Amino acid sequence: MRDFEYEAPTALADAVELLAGANGSAKLLAGGTDLIDHVRTGRLEPDLLIDIKKLAELNVLEASDSGLRLGAAVPCYQIYGNEQITSNYSALADSCQIIGGVQIQSRASVGGNLCNSGPAADSTPSLIALGAVCVIAGPNGTREVAAEDFCTAPRQNVLEAGELLVELKFPAPGGKSGSHYRRFIPRNEMDIAVVGVGAAVTLDDSGENFVSARIALGAVGPTPIFAQAAGDALAGQPANDDSIAAAAAAAREVATPIDDMRGTVEFRNHATAVLTERVLKTAIARARGEADGYTIGH
Amino acid sequence: MAKKRVVSTTINGNQTEFLCEPRQTLLEVLRDTLNLTGAKEGCSNGNCGACTVLVDGRPVDSCLVLAVEIEGADLETIEGVACSEALHPVQQCYLENAALQCGICTPGFIMSTKALLDENSSPSEDDIRFYLAGNLCRCTGYDKIVRAVQDSAELMASNGIDGVQIDR
Ligand SMILES: Cc1cc2nc3c(=O)[nH]c(=O)nc-3n(C[C@H](O)[C@H](O)[C@H](O)COP(=O)(O)OP(=O)(O)OC[C@H]3O[C@@H](n4cnc5c(N)ncnc54)[C@H](O)[C@@H]3O)c2cc1C
Ligand code: FES
Ligand code: FES
Numbered sequence: 481m482r483d484f485e486y487e488a489p490t491a492l493a494d495a496v497e498l499l500a501g502a503n504g505s506a507k508l509l510a511g512g513t514d515l516i517d518h519v520r521t522g523r524l525e526p527d528l529l530i531d532i533k534k535l536a537e538l539n540v541l542e543a544s545d546s547g548l549r550l551g552a553a554v555p556c557y558q559i560y561g562n563e564q565i566t567s568n569y570s571a572l573a574d575s576c577q578i579i580g581g582v583q584i585q586s587r588a589s590v591g592g593n594l595c596n597s598g599p600a601a602d603s604t605p606s607l608i609a610l611g612a613v614c615v616i617a618g619p620n621g622t623r624e625v626a627a628e629d630f631c632t633a634p635r636q637n638v639l640e641a642g643e644l645l646v647e648l649k650f651p652a653p654g655g656k657s658g659s660h661y662r663r664f665i666p667r668n669e670m671d672i673a674v675v676g677v678g679a680a681v682t683l684d685d686s687g688e689n690f691v692s693a694r695i696a697l698g699a700v701g702p703t704p705i706f707a708q709a710a711g712d713a714l715a716g717q718p719a720n721d722d723s724i725a726a727a728a729a730a731a732r733e734v735a736t737p738i739d740d741m742r743g744t745v746e747f748r749n750h751a752t753a754v755l756t757e758r759v760l761k762t763a764i765a766r767a768r769g770e771a772d773g774y775t776i777g778h
Numbered sequence: 779m780a781k782k783r784v785v786s787t788t789i790n791g792n793q794t795e796f797l798c799e800p801r802q803t804l805l806e807v808l809r810d811t812l813n814l815t816g817a818k819e820g821c822s823n824g825n826c827g828a829c830t831v832l833v834d835g836r837p838v839d840s841c842l843v844l845a846v847e848i849e850g851a852d853l854e855t856i857e858g859v860a861c862s863e864a865l866h867p868v869q870q871c872y873l874e875n876a877a878l879q880c881g882i883c884t885p886g887f888i889m890s891t892k893a894l895l896d897e898n899s900s901p902s903e904d905d906i907r908f909y910l911a912g913n914l915c916r917c918t919g920y921d922k923i924v925r926a927v928q929d930s931a932e933l934m935a936s937n938g939i940d941g942v943q944i945d946r
Contacts (some may be wrong), residue, residue, distance in 0.1 A: 481802075481803070482801060483780055486800035488846075490845065512843065513824055514845065516841075516843075517822075517823045517842065520822065557836065581910075581911040581912020582893070583827055583839045583890070584824060584842075584910045587843070669911035671909045682839070777907075
């Protein structure tokens with residue numbers, strides 16, 4: 481592998497200083513499950529790796545009445561191992577349980593998944609559906625960007641030189657809420673999404689009508705896509721087959737997939753609608769506290 | 779060239795120090811510096827699991843970990859699984875179920891199986907297949923491996939992790 485230096489700062493300010501001072505020749509190392517392979521194969525040529533796993537701010541995992549704070553470097557296994565997340569932010573747990581196998585999940589972070597900014601990243605649709613806000617630190621202080629605005633093109637995002645992602649902040653789900661993420665892959669596990677859909681819904685007290693819904697799509701565009709209109713149109717509608725079918729059709733409208741070895745445009749468009757229906761149904765079942773019929777890997 | 783670092787860890791219960799360059803993976807250092815060649819290199823990119831070791835009890839692909847990252851960690855490799863005279867129940871069950879052919883994947887499978895059974899002492903077949911999805915085997919067929927894990931769970935439920943005496 482290419483020769484590089486390694487630093488593992490323990491203060492956020494030091495990490496920002498190192499990163500800003502390296503003039504683009506440094507890369508941040510979280511779980512390394514994308515980065516180390518990219519360096520080994522020469523796709524990236526850093527002179528310095530800055531290990532961010534020793535920064536307290538990036539290891540926060542705190543669920544309270546005011547919402548969830550998730551440090552950017554927290555590995556997947558800690559996320560789906562957290563009962564508050566599995567019950568109140570289920571889509572996020574669903575995503576983390578299917579990123580790679582257990583060895584990958586021991587290391588891979590949601591921050592790394594988002595910052596790698598692949599169109600098929602499995603946690604990003606869940607972040608968007610759950611309304612996550614990205615907290616970014618840099619030489620000029622801190623700023624916040626909505627998860628749906630973070631990725632700008634394949635492998636590109638809003639981070640400027642010297643900036644790093646510190647944490648993701650999620651609003652507390654209100655009332656009867658539920659969420660879900662699933663993807664289509666030709667195997668049962670360990671594959672890249674052909675299509676992925678995340679959705680979060682809030683129902684009224686009767687559990688019969690939508691108060692609000694957010695839907696996001698993966699692997700059907702240059703970045704993960706926030707299907708905002710599809711979700712917004714559900715507000716005030718009864719939660720039934722007709723409204724769900726309409727949302728699925730609207731989600732399919734905003735998908736802009738390409739043909740590649742994993743799937744055709746036609747297949748991906750179709751699968752976007754099918755998965756949107758299934759994901760909404762599971763999210764609704766979870767909001768109502770009913771059995772959701774979801775088996776991981778199936 | 780980047781300066782070599784001294785890394786202190788515990789490997790299979792022994793306090794160990796080694797020198798490495800930042801660019802060396804844990805797998806490289808285990809095999810080439812520490813002569814612990816049980817962890818195998820299959821793909822070098824996190825897909826095959828042949829290099830699986832446990833870091834602080836968690837299974838990781840050692841090809842995707844930098845050796846400098848394990849400073850202060852507790853490491854378990856296949857070399858530490860058996861006692862001198864006894865196989866670990868998981869090893870015994872892989873043997874008895876013929877859950878290996880060429881054996882390249884086996885150290886990784888055994889480390890993942892150990893981690894699985896530490897987390898979940900009576901996994902379902904689905905649990906086993908899902909947990910072992912990050913370990914690939916080119917020759918045995920996964921059914922025998924699944925049966926070996928099921929038998930390991932049973933043996934450990936009745937015998938604990940007491941080793942099985944090797945018949946010499
Ligand atoms: C075998 C295998 C299977 C995989 N399966 C899946 C899968 O099913 N689904 C999926 O979505 N992905 C998958 N991946 C890809 C990868 O595991 C994920 O993208 C993972 O979440 C990356 O997280 P990480 O912590 O390892 O990131 P790293 O590799 O450490 O970092 C990724 C990138 O983000 C940057 N970065 C990391 N943290 C920050 C931060 N806080 N601020 C700014 N930049 C940062 C790094 O510099 C790097 O460029 C797989 C990878 C492998 C090797
Ligand atoms: S060699 Fe590490 S996963 Fe294949
Ligand atoms: S026994 Fe040969 S790869 Fe598994």
